[in-house]
Amino acid sequence: MIPTPYLLFLGDAPDPLAAKVAQGIRDWSPDVAVGQLRLPGCQADMGLPDMSLEEGLAAGAKTLVVGVANRGGVISDLWLDVLADALEQGYNLASGLHTLLRDQPLLANTAARTGRQLYDVRIPSTAFPIADGRKRTGKRCLAVGTDCSIGKMYTAMAMDREMQSRGLKSTMRATGQTGILVTGAGIPLDAVIADFMAGAVEWLTPDNDPDHWDHIEGQGSLFHISYSGVTMALIHGGQPDALILCHEPTRTHMRGLPDYGLPSLETLRDTALPLARVANPDCQVAGISVNTRALTPEAAQTCVEEIEARMGLPTADPVRHGAGRLVDALLSL
Amino acid sequence: MIPTPYLLFLGDAPDPLAAKVAQGIRDWSPDVAVGQLRLPGCQADMGLPDMSLEEGLAAGAKTLVVGVANRGGVISDLWLDVLADALEQGYNLASGLHTLLRDQPLLANTAARTGRQLYDVRIPSTAFPIADGRKRTGKRCLAVGTDCSIGKMYTAMAMDREMQSRGLKSTMRATGQTGILVTGAGIPLDAVIADFMAGAVEWLTPDNDPDHWDHIEGQGSLFHISYSGVTMALIHGGQPDALILCHEPTRTHMRGLPDYGLPSLETLRDTALPLARVANPDCQVAGISVNTRALTPEAAQTCVEEIEARMGLPTADPVRHGAGRLVDALLSL
Numbered sequence: 157m158i159p160t161p162y163l164l165f166l167g168d169a170p171d172p173l174a175a176k177v178a179q180g181i182r183d184w185s186p187d188v189a190v191g192q193l194r195l196p197g198c199q200a201d202m203g204l205p206d207m208s209l210e211e212g213l214a215a216g217a218k219t220l221v222v223g224v225a226n227r228g229g230v231i232s233d234l235w236l237d238v239l240a241d242a243l244e245q246g247y248n249l250a251s252g253l254h255t256l257l258r259d260q261p262l263l264a265n266t267a268a269r270t271g272r273q274l275y276d277v278r279i280p281s282t283a284f285p286i287a288d289g290r291k292r293t294g295k296r297c298l299a300v301g302t303d304c305s306i307g308k309m310y311t312a313m314a315m316d317r318e319m320q321s322r323g324l325k326s327t328m329r330a331t332g333q334t335g336i337l338v339t340g341a342g343i344p345l346d347a348v349i350a351d352f353m354a355g356a357v358e359w360l361t362p363d364n365d366p367d368h369w370d371h372i373e374g375q376g377s378l379f380h381i382s383y384s385g386v387t388m389a390l391i392h393g394g395q396p397d398a399l400i401l402c403h404e405p406t407r408t409h410m411r412g413l414p415d416y417g418l419p420s421l422e423t424l425r426d427t428a429l430p431l432a433r434v435a436n437p438d439c440q441v442a443g444i445s446v447n448t449r450a451l452t453p454e455a456a457q458t459c460v461e462e463i464e465a466r467m468g469l470p471t472a473d474p475v476r477h478g479a480g481r482l483v484d485a486l487l488s489l
Numbered sequence: 490m491i492p493t494p495y496l497l498f499l500g501d502a503p504d505p506l507a508a509k510v511a512q513g514i515r516d517w518s519p520d521v522a523v524g525q526l527r528l529p530g531c532q533a534d535m536g537l538p539d540m541s542l543e544e545g546l547a548a549g550a551k552t553l554v555v556g557v558a559n560r561g562g563v564i565s566d567l568w569l570d571v572l573a574d575a576l577e578q579g580y581n582l583a584s585g586l587h588t589l590l591r592d593q594p595l596l597a598n599t600a601a602r603t604g605r606q607l608y609d610v611r612i613p614s615t616a617f618p619i620a621d622g623r624k625r626t627g628k629r630c631l632a633v634g635t636d637c638s639i640g641k642m643y644t645a646m647a648m649d650r651e652m653q654s655r656g657l658k659s660t661m662r663a664t665g666q667t668g669i670l671v672t673g674a675g676i677p678l679d680a681v682i683a684d685f686m687a688g689a690v691e692w693l694t695p696d697n698d699p700d701h702w703d704h705i706e707g708q709g710s711l712f713h714i715s716y717s718g719v720t721m722a723l724i725h726g727g728q729p730d731a732l733i734l735c736h737e738p739t740r741t742h743m744r745g746l747p748d749y750g751l752p753s754l755e756t757l758r759d760t761a762l763p764l765a766r767v768a769n770p771d772c773q774v775a776g777i778s779v780n781t782r783a784l785t786p787e788a789a790q791t792c793v794e795e796i797e798a799r800m801g802l803p804t805a806d807p808v809r810h811g812a813g814r815l816v817d818a819l820l821s822l
Contacts, residue, residue, distance in 0.1 A: 287715040289746045346684040353683050353718045378721075381768045382620040385686045385722035392714035413622045416767075427763065434749075435714050 158250050158275050158340040161190045163212035164202060164223040167235055168195045175200035177252055178223025180334040184313055188340070190215040192223075195234065200224065209238070209245050219275070221337055222251035229255050236262055243272045250275035252333035277336040279347050280356070287354035287393050289435060294364030297486060298396035299374040299445065300428045302418045304383060304411045306404045307447035307475075308374035309335050311482070314474035315400070316371040318483045325368035329360050331390065335373045345375055346386055353386065357393025369486065372396065378427055379419045380410050391428065395435040398442040398486055399428055401469075405459050406450045421467055443470040443485040491583050491608050491673040494523045495554040496545035497535060500568055501528045502557045508533035510585055511556025513667040517646055521673070523548040525556075528567065533557065542571070542578050552608070554670060555584035562588050569595055576605045583608035585666035610669040612680050613689070620687035620726050622768065627697030630819060631729035632707040632778065633761045635751045637716060637744045639737045640780035640808075641707035642668055644815070647807035648733070649704040651816045658701035662693050664723065668706045678708055679719055686719065690726025702819065705729065711760055712752045713743050724761065728768040731775040731819055732761055734802075738792050739783045754800055776803040776818040 162181070169175045181189055182202040191207035194200075202223075207215065220242040226235070231253070239249055239257070243266040249257055257263050257274040267274050275281075297315065299308035312328060313335075319326035328335070330342030348356045361370045372394045376383025401424055410416040419427070425441055432439040444463055448456035456476055464471035470485035472478070495514070502508045514522055515535040524540035527533075535556075540548065553575040559568070564586070572582055572590070576599040582590055590596050590607040600607050608614075630648065632641035645661060646668075652659035661668070663675025681689045694703045705727045709716025734757055743749040752760070758774055765772040777796055781789035789809055797804035803818035805811070 289714045289749060291748075346682075348683050349679075350681050350683055350686050350719050350722070351679040351716065354715055378764070379767050381622045381725035381728075382687055383684065384725050384764075384767075385718040385720075386683050387718075388711075388721040389683070389718035392717050395714075415624075416622060419767075430760065431711070431717075434712050434717075434752075 158337070159218035159248055160188050160340050161217055162188055162219050162221040162250070163207060163209070163217040163247070164189050164192045164204065165220050165238070166192050166194045166198050166200045166202070167222070167224045168197045169200035169224045170227070172200045175202070175224045177334055177337060178202055181221065181223060181338050184338045188338070190217045193220070193238070195238070209242050209247070213245060213247070217247065219248040219250050222249070222253060226253055226255060231255055231260055236260060239263055240266045243267050243270050246272070248273040248275065250277060250337060252277050252337060254278060277333050278344055280343060282359070284348060284352040284356040284359050286351060287358050292358070292361070292363045292395065293366060294368045294370065295398070296361055296370045296372060296394055296396045297398040297400060297442065298372045298390060298394045299400045299402050300387065300391070300424065301374060301377045301402040302379065302421065302424050303377050303404065303407060304380050306402050306407070307445060308402050311400055311402055311445040311474055311479070312371040312373050313338070314479035315483055315486070318479040319369060322483070325365055327368070327370050329370050329372045331357070331360070331373040331375055342373070345390070346383070350385070353389035354393030357390055361394060374402070378431070379424070381413065381416065388431070391432050392435045396432055396439055397436060398440055398489055399432060400442055400482060401425060401444045402447070403444065403463070404447040404450070421463065425467070440489055441469060442489055443472070443482045445482060446471060446473050448473040448476055491670070492551035492581055493521050493673055494550055495521055495552050495583070496540060496542070496550040496580070497522050497525045497537065497556040498553050498571070499525050499527045499531050499533045499535070500555070500557045501530045502533035503560070505533045508535070508557045510667055510670060511535055514554065514556060514671050517671045521671070523550045526553070526571070528571070542575050542580070546578060546580070550580065552581040552583050555582070555586060559586055559588060564588050564593060569593060572596055573599045576600050576603050579605070581606040581608065583610060583670060585610050585670060587611060610666050611677055613676060615692070617681065617685040617689040617692050619684060620691050625691070625694070625696045625728065626699060627701045627703065628731070629694055629703045629705060629727055629729045630731045630733060630775065631705045631723060631727045632733045632735050633720065633724070633757065634707060634710045634735040635712065635754065635757050636710050636737065636740060637713050639735050639740070640778060641735050644733055644735055644778040644807055644812070645704040645706050646671070647812035648816055648819070651812040652702060655816070658698055660701070660703050662703050662705045664690070664693070664706040664708055675706070678723070679716070683718070686722035687726030690723055694727060707735070711764070712757070714746065714749065721764070724765050725768045729765055729772055730769060731773055731822055732765060733775055733815060734758060734777045735780070736777065737780040737783070754796065758800070773822055774802060775822055776805070776815045778815060779804060779806050781806040781809055
């Protein structure tokens with residue numbers, strides 16, 4: 157677990173897009189961040205209080221999170237000075253950068269001397285076992301999509317939040333960099349060695365109370381040829397009790413693959429469910445999450461109703477409509 | 490490519506099983522090995538001429554292959570002396586051991602000084618791209634199984650050999666340690682980082698002549714929850730034109746998973762073929778390979794005939810009956 161709360165380091169972000177990780181934390185866990193630290197020239201703003209390192213500490217921050225991408229893969233001297241100073245003052249550091257904190261001698265040495273931790277969430281920090289397929293206690297829900305980047309993490313986060321707000325037992329299980337920084341824990345599954353993928357997912361979603369739900373962040377798609385192996389490992393390692401089908405109705409081809417069309421929701425259901433039942437014969441499709449961001453409110457409503465009528469499953473856009481309907485569906489299984 | 494021919498190092502193998510890799514090379518590529526080097530006390534024998542390092546060199550050997558497992562994960566001083574001496578005399582070294590040759594300072598230093606190569610085939614030697622799904626020229630055949638360790642490599646090897654013997658264009662594409670040492674090339678797919686699995690398979694099976702067949706060594710099974718992600722990446726990265734279904738009729742549960750039963754051949758077909766058609770809409774199931782090692786000749790014959798009648802697909806045990814029937818089936822697609 158990455159110690160919270162965070163101070164978000166936005167550096168000298170040239171534009172808001174460069175601070176995408178900070179934006180994810182801001183969208184999903186504003187309470188986890190006490191403020192933002194911006195260097196001169198920074199063009200991103202999370203709307204959080206601007207703080208110095210000292211002010212962040214005074215506000216209780218335990219970890220300085222690099223919430224901005226570094227230009228050209230190089231951590232500049234300007235950044236290094238701030239990050240090293242943070243370690244000296246008592247912060248831990250966390251980052252999803254390709255360039256690892258631990259590979260910067262100044263940071264590695266300072267962390268070793270001060271006893272602070274460096275969290276490079278882009279690479280796994282644990283040696284995982286081979287999956288053993290043992291039936292685990294507790295319940296698990298996995299979002300699977302007709303494509304990548306279609307709203308699977310958003311769906312899981314929204315359902316977890318909805319259950320938490322009802323006082324139900326629920327945990328978000330992050331499997332990607334942003335999810336890990338948002339929740340403070342998880343596994344960057346796309347960086348795990350092939351043989352250990354399913355075992356990593358088992359490790360991430362251990363035995364739990366019978367009425368506890370893990371919401372496992374999905375990755376890739378069974379129909380996205382670049383990443384389908386990672387999706388498969390989630391379906392078998394996660395041994396889900398419930399699947400949520402995720403779809404974006406305006407997408408015309410698989411992300412990054414112009415020659416590949418999207419499968420229908422029926423095809424996704426008929427492919428994913430039998431595979432999930434290999435690991436958990438009781439698995440069911442609980443509902444459908446539609447990402448209607450590109451539609452007008454009227455078109456979104458029509459789209460959701462059409463899909464619900466066609467598929468015979470509770471359907472909602474958890475952003476537009478909230479996750480209540482999907483959580484109700486889960487609990488009624 | 491690992492330079493051939495090989496001298497097989499059997500060390501002080503305590504029993505024949507310890508020399509399983511050497512046995513695989515002996516079974517599949519006896520011509521690639523000029524002889525065997527055994528230390529005092531060695532209890533394994535490949536039936537090859539016993540040679541010293543000097544005699545191996547005189548017989549043309551280019552690489553000393555560690556064909557034996559090391560006890561307790563430690564490369565003994567006894568072995569190190571022989572391996573370093575081999576480098577001094579002009580050999581390259583190849584090994585599928587978990588303990589890497591490159592992590593032995595004596596071997597790393599000696600190889601650097603002498604300009605010889607260390608081939609640790611258990612880990613990938615290349616940075617692979619993300620799969621792009623581009624349609625490649627040439628033909629590809631992938632063996633998929635109802636379980637792991639069911640004869641997929643054997644089937645691919647036998648079909649490649651059969652095509653070669655007919656003067657047809659054919660290449661075996663190894664994806665595991667033994668296959669790599671047998672063929673001298675390939676990718677240890679189970680050791681590749683998750684995001685790059687399918688891209689590694691694309692890299693391994695590039696554009697080729699329209700009448701050339703790649704025989705891709707399968708791994709795992711879509712129904713083996715520990716390794717199904719690796720299988721999925723082979724199906725999508727390989728974009729096979731043909732699948733061969735592999736089965737072992739006496740197995741009572743999935744290998745290493747006592748609580749998991751095997752799927753039927755029908756279920757394997759109906760699961761693997763639609764997934765393969767995501768990457769290659771023209772993919773077909775060409776035939777069925779049955780591993781009848783555990784059966785009497787009569788029972789094997791009955792078993793193969795029963796499966797062929799039931800499934801309506803050419804069926805054979807390529808060990809017992811040769812791979813001719815399966816190659817005929819491939820060519821008639």
